[in-house]
Amino acid sequence: MDLPDDLSTGERIRRLRESRGMSRPVLAGMCGRGPDWLKKIESGERELRSHSLLMALAAALQVSDLSVITGGVPEVAQSVPLGRLSHPGMPGIWAAVMNRTMSPAPGVPVDVAALQARVDQTWRLWHTSGHQRTEVGALLPDLIRDAERATRTHDEAARRAAHVALSDVYRLTGQATAYVAPAELAWVVADRALTAAQQADSPSAIAAAAWNMGNILRETSYPEEALRVVAEAAELIRPHLDGAPDDWRGVYGALQLHAAVTYAREGRDGEAWAAWDRGDQVAKSLPAAYVHPSTVFGRANVDFHAVSVATDLQRSQRALSLADDIDPDTMPSAERRARLWVEVARGHLQRGDRTAALHVMQLAAKISIETLAFTPAARTAAADLWRHAPRAMRAEAARLGEAVGVAAG
Structure with a gap:
């Protein structure tokens, strides 16, 4: 469909919607919003700044290039995920996730301790590699299959440990496929991470899986649901924090930072900084050099998140001032x-x-x-x-x- 260059983003969305015979309630619902919200976007009464919502609208309208909606130079490719996307590791990951066998696992039982060591090593690779999606993506299919098999080849105690490892694998899969996986894979992976953690009956694993679920909810334009999930997880793990391992407090702190960014993206200034403050207090209760192995929560990540919160709140001067006081090399994660x-x-x-x-x-x-x-x-x-x-x-x-x-x- 050819659209005049002088159309606004809202006008482009309206014309694309009408050309496909879609009503406002249908299109808005596909993006997790109401028709009044979409009406304000289309009329220009409300500015659409959220990249994730733009991507959701483009996908719902089956527009493969975001610039069709935003306008601008047509040579700038801003691809929209309409299906299985363009990373070479995705087919293997898709097959491992979606073709899960239901039959009893044959062969020698998987060594759960060795499996967890492999998972931990792959998390370290995610944070230290400059090509983390490619390198981790190559390892994930075997890890997913082995972790699934481990949960079906052990007695009760070992099976719970295997479920913790399986939850970790699916959380890592969610990280490695973020923004490149089709929506159905993202939801399956997040749900399996949380289900495995619940089957392990491990509060820290449940909290970590909820952090992962919150990421999926926020990035698919369900901020209130994301906040609810991380708040419930924080309440679940809070009673266990006294005397708990540092990593339990680490994931609790990561939940607070997740809430801070989610509030900030919604423009809720006071709630964003209140959540950040809670994360800051958790970091102060941990050793100065502490870093959570998967969420990388710690002193550096709290400081990094302050920059993110200020930026999302459109407080650029504060964001840049905060960044001036940060030593990036204190963060061990290259991705972060x-x-x-x-x-x-x-x-x-x-x-x-x-x-x-x-x-x-x-x-x-x-x-x-x-x-x-x-x-x-x-x-x-x-x-x-x-x-x-x-x-x-x-x-x-x-x-x-x-x-x-x-x-x-």
Whole structure:
């Protein structure tokens, strides 16, 4: 469908919806919103800033390129996930998840301790590799099958430990396939992580799986449900924190930071900082060098999240000031360090400083190019720079856009 260049985003959405014979309630419902919300978007009464909602609308309208909705330069590719997406590891992961056998597991029982060690090692790879999706994605199919088999080949005590490992595997699968998995896979993976943790009857595993479920809910435009899940998980684990291992407090703190970002993306300033404060207090109760093995909760991650909260609240000056006081090298996760620089770039873009934004995006790309290539906020920032970089910086912005995959070479 050819749309005039001068149409607003809301007008484009309305024309696309009407061309497909969709009513407002139907399209809004597919995005987890009400018809009044969509009416305000289409009329221009409300600005649509949420990238995840833009992606949800594009997918519901079966638009494969986001620029059809947002307008702008047509050469900027902003692909929309309409099915099984473009990472080479996805077919193997899809097969392992969706073709789960129901028959008893044959062969020698899986060594649960060795399985958990493999899972822990793969989590470390996720956080230390600059190509984490590719490297971890190659290992996940076997891990998923072995973890599933382990839950069916042991007695009660070992089976509970196997379910903890299985929950960890599915949480890692959720991380590694975020933004590239079709929606049905994302939901199956999140649900299996939570179910396995509940079968293990482990409060810390349940809380970690709820953190993962909250991520899926938030990124698929269900913020209230995400907040409910993480709040319930926090209440579940809270009575066990006195005398519990550090990792139990670590996942409890991660739930608070999740809530902080979710509130911030909804523009709920006071609640966002209150949740961040709760996470900050948890970090202060842990050893200074503590880092949770999967969520990387700790002092550095709390500070990183302060930048994210300020950026999501459109408080760019505060975000950049907070970032100035952070030493990124205190964070052991390359993926998280790269995302910090993306947040800083977003802060610079909010102020219109594209030269500074390009510089920090280049820093992020050196740390983990896959984080940029498969994270919507990073892709949006790279596309903005490719379109609008100062003349002297256009060649560098084009190279970044090509590396991230938002601009053709």
